[in-house]
Amino acid sequence: MPSLVAHIYFIKRETMLPYLALGAGGMRVRDVYAAISEESASAHWQFQFAPEIGMFLLHGRIPVWISNRLVFGIPSSDDDGELMLVLTLGITVPN
Numbered sequence: 001m002p003s004l005v006a007h008i009y010f011i012k013r014e015t016m017l018p019y020l021a022l023g024a025g026g027m028r029v030r031d032v033y034a035a036i037s038e039e040s041a042s043a044h045w046q047f048q049f050a051p052e053i054g055m056f057l058l059h060g061r062i063p064v065w066i067s068n069r070l071v072f073g074i075p076s077s078d079d080d081g082e083l084m085l086v087l088t089l090g091i092t093v094p095n
Contacts, residue, residue: 005050016055023050027073029082046073046082056092063092 003025010018027048030041054067066089073082 005052015058017058018055019053021052021054021069023052023069024048027071027082029073029079044079046076046079048073048082054088061094063094065090065092 003023005021005023007019007021010020025048026045028043028045030043048071050069050071052067052069054065057064057066067087069086069088071082071084071086075081
């Protein structure tokens with residue numbers, strides 16, 4: 001996951017708080033290859049960046065969090081790039 005993340009929050013409406021975010025850092029990728037006669041695994045690190053869009057829905061006492069993040073591992077001469085889409089739905093526990 002990203003090592004450094006920056007959020008930009010937009011104007012808070014009565015029932016929602018939308019935001020954009022950008023994360024950057026390192027990601028560890030583990031490749032597993034399985035065949036009938038053998039199995040092998042390797043792990044490597046890649047630089048990644050992860051743009052995200054989301055919002056907090058402020059209905060009632062417990063806010064709901066919805067976001068969509070695209071994690072992109074930068075390809076290098078040794079490894080192919082990685083691509084992962086993360087959809088998040090959660091609740092925020094108030095103090």
